[in-house]
Amino acid sequence: MKFAYRFSNLLGAVYRHGNLNFSKDGNSVISPVGNRLSVFDLKNNKSETLPVSTTKNITCVGLSPDGSLAILVDEDGAAILVSLVTRAVLHHYHFHKPVNSVRFSPDGRKFVITKENVALMYYAPGKKREFNAFQLDKSYYGPYDETTCIDWTTDSKCFAVGSKDMSTWVFGAERWANLIYYSLGGHKDVVVGCFFEKDSLDLYTVSQDGTLCMWESDTEPEELKKGLRYKERKQKERQNTRVTEDQEEEVVEEGEGGEMRGEVIKGSADVPQEEDGIKNVRYRQRSKQFFNKEGDFNKLTAAAFHKDTHILVTGFASGVFHLHELPEFNLIHSLSISDQRIAAIAMNCTGDWIGFGCSGLGQLLVWEWQSESYVFKQQGHFNNMAALAYSPDGQYVATGGDDGKVKVWNTNSGLCFVTFTEHTSSVTNVTFTSSGFVVVSASLDGTVRAFDLHRYRNFRTFTSPRPAQFSSLAVDGSGELVCAGAQDSFEIFLWSMQTGRLLEVLSGHEGPVSSLSFCPSRAVLASASWDRTVRLWDMLDSWHAKEVLRLTSDGMAVAYRPDGQELAVATLDGEISFWNSQTAAQMGSITGRHDLQMGRKDADKITAKQSSKGKSFTSLCYSADGESILAGGHSKFVCIYNIREQVLLKKFEISCNLSLDAMEEFLDRRKMTEFGSLSMVDEGAGDGDGVEVSLPGVRRGDMSSRHFKPEIRVSSLHFSPTGRVNSLVN
Structure with a gap:
């Protein structure tokens, strides 16, 4: 059996954080999911996740006008340039x-990024090979606070460039004599979006308090006049003022990381002086206009403007969006699509389709x-995924999560086609x-609960005589x-699928039942428990415990070989033991604790080597030929072992996303103090709209801390029936 597996697609999440983009033809929407980028083809109803990833979660994506290049930037400011043609x-x-x-210019020659209170303009990479694909052209200073948005003429x-200091700055991409910079005020809150009119310098700005300002320019774009470049202007000043030798050398400054910063343009609140009698652009x-006329005071969180159709789309924290026609500000319609905050809005090239991203629910x-x-409506599990199962033909994948939802996905299209919401607690x-x-x-x-995939309904609900929390499940052949x-x-409770009645209650375990598995060839049920035993229950002998297998530690997972002749058990001490299902004799064992290579969490007081002693495999799956076994657990690695030789054949790293906890074996010593790691210091994001409510003692959902990193782990894994694909949830 070959094990040259590589990443194929991402299911269970369609949007996490960042801006949305439409492809050049307008038929695909591009969405950041964690540290990866997913492309959803709206016409062919298919999804694809690019085989590239950043080191941390993606925060912004810039797409070139021809749709061939994309710039992905993560939380730390690390960027990668990706070809959407070759992937x-x-x-x-x-x-x-x-x-x-990040925003490319419409002609594709340059792009601008905003960080802190500065806007940096770079030459866009060309089609030829270059030593430095990102060459800085100009640095623009002016805002006094964080910059938030960009738009080009x-x-x-x-x-x-819009800013958190409630101002909007207009800069010239070239050295114009009548437009170097211009500052616009008029808002009382953070500027969320700024948009130019088509073929005009007229500008629309929207702020978080629901205010729209319309700015009219006294100059047309054709009336912009070329100004003197930096060297020419310095030479002219030298002739006029006779500057000293020391002052003449300030032509190019050096920026962060030793890069050449090019020309620096520093704006101020004052209007720049006119050059050679040329009248400056004025607004x-x-x-x-105001969106919150009824007094509901919803925070405006996202906005998009289509220049050809003059349609402005605004999204609010309550999940409501408005469509207005500008400049008359006529309301076309208003709709509520969610009860969560709308984090991103994008419009396609024709202006017919509008994409919305809700980060709270993971909704696109x-x-x-x-x-x-709706042209497209997808929502992933907005909490941890806990379970996974393949259909017998391999066409569908069912997943369950801590949000209480069961979703069924098509493996060919990568999209969810039905969601069952009947459960009121976590699906295990x-x-x-x-x-x-x-x-x-x-x-x-x-x-x-049993769900019918023909009628998409819950047709059976099985309950126990006394309330119980079910952690394991099995269905016979x-x-x-x-x-x-x-x-x-x-x-262990046993029901009939036909009648829905409880047939038997199997007692004998002295700890939680962690895993169940039916034998494919005989009427035997295997159950693993935290009481360090695996019990084999005989269906033909009134469900009495036929055998009791003694384990070295707590049983975490149990799985039968496809022919039913062998049983594999994962225990808490990191071992996988193999048993003959007929004689109940142990055939061998694999010590896999060292293969897990558990990382150290930011809050851990001990090293990763010590913490790995409490980690184990929690999910097992045999290959189709029964010669190998797939194992995953409290680690970022998935291991494939050869059972006969008891050796590790292959180890896969499921993620390289450093935004997750326990990814690295050693913590950064520069962040270590006598009180612990500085990574645990909750810097907070202020009292802004993106801050979750802090609840003490919460381990899931909103979490108890504003600064939270989810831990990397594998909850469930399975080979597809064909054996060509293995899937896992984490």
Whole structure:
């Protein structure tokens, strides 16, 4: 069996954080998901995740006008240049600070990034090989606080930058004599978006308090006049003022990381002086409009403007969005798409489709405003995914999460086509019946539910006589028997799928039942428990415990070989033991603790080597030929072992995202203090709209800290029925 597996696609998440982009033809939406980039083809109803990744979560994406290049920037300001044609990384670059936005010019020759209170303009990489693909042209200073947004004029002559200091700055991309910089006020809150009119310098700005300002320029783009370049201006000053030799050498300054900063333009609140009698560009406020006229005072969180159709789309913290026609400010329609904050908005090239991203729910929507219908509507698990199962034909994948939802995904398209929301607590396990048309799920809400994939409904609900939290699940080969293990009462409950009645309650375990598995060849059920035993229950002998297998530690997972002749058990001490299912004799064992290579969490007081003693494999799956076994657990690695030789064949790293906790074996010594790592210091994000509510003692959901890093781990894994694909959830 070959194990040359490589990353194929990402299911379970469609949007996390950052801005959205549409492709050049407008038929695909590009969404950042963690540290990867997903492309959703809206016409062919298919998704694809690029085989490239950043070191941390992506915060902003810049797409070139021809759609061939994309710039991905992560939380730390590390950027990669990706070819969307070849799906390859072309260049790496570090901006040294978090980047707020990236935008290519319409002609594709330059791009601007904003970080802190500065806007940096770079030459866009060309089609030829270059030593430095990101060559800095100009640095623009002016805002007194963080910059938030960028927009270019249609002729690429000027661009505008919005800021948290409630001002908007208009800069010239070239050295114009009548427009070096211009500062616009008029707002009482953070500027969320700034947009130029088509073929004009007229500007629209929207702020977080729901205010729209319309600015009218007294100059057309064609009236911009070329000014003197830096060297020419210095030479003219030298002739006029006879500057000294020391002052003549300040032509080019050096920036961060030793890069050449090029020409530096520093704006101020004062209007720049006129050169050679040329009248400067001036703006006046044409009008001011308010979105919160009814007094609901919703925070405006995202905005997008389509220059051709003059349509402004604004999203709010309550999940409501408005469509207005400018400059008349006519409301086309208003709709609520979610009860969570809208984090990103984008419009395609024709202006017909509007993309919305909701980071709180992990939701991605594409809305056609003319027909008032959804073109695309997907939502991933907004909490941890806990379970995974393949259908017998390998066409579908069912997942369950801590959000209480069961989702079924098409493996060909990568999209979710049905979501079941009947569970009221975390889903701990899911499985398909042998027919492939029924999905069974177990939950901590005390129910086991069966869902029909023909009618998309919950047709059976199994409950126990006494309330119990189900942590494990198994269905026999005929699909007639459903059993679930409880983690609080230590019992196993058996139901009939046909009648929905409880047939038997199996007692004997002295700890939570962690895993169940039916034998494929015989009427035997295997159950692993934290009481350091695996019990084999004989279906033909009134469900008595046929054998009791004694383990070296707590049982975490159990799996039968496809022929039913062998049983694999993962224990808490990091071992995988193999047993003959007929004689109950141990055939061998694999010590896999060292293969897990658990990383050290920021809050750990001990080293990764010491903490790995409490880590183990939590999920097992045999290969189709039964010669190998796939194992995953409290680690970022998934291991494939040869059972006969008891050796490690292959080890896969499921993620390189440093935004997750326990990714590295050693913590940065520069951040270590006598009180712990500085990474645990909650810097906070102020009282802004993006800050979650802090709840003490919460381990899931919003978490108890504003500064939270989810831990990397593998919750469940499976080989596909064909053996060509293995899937896992983390």
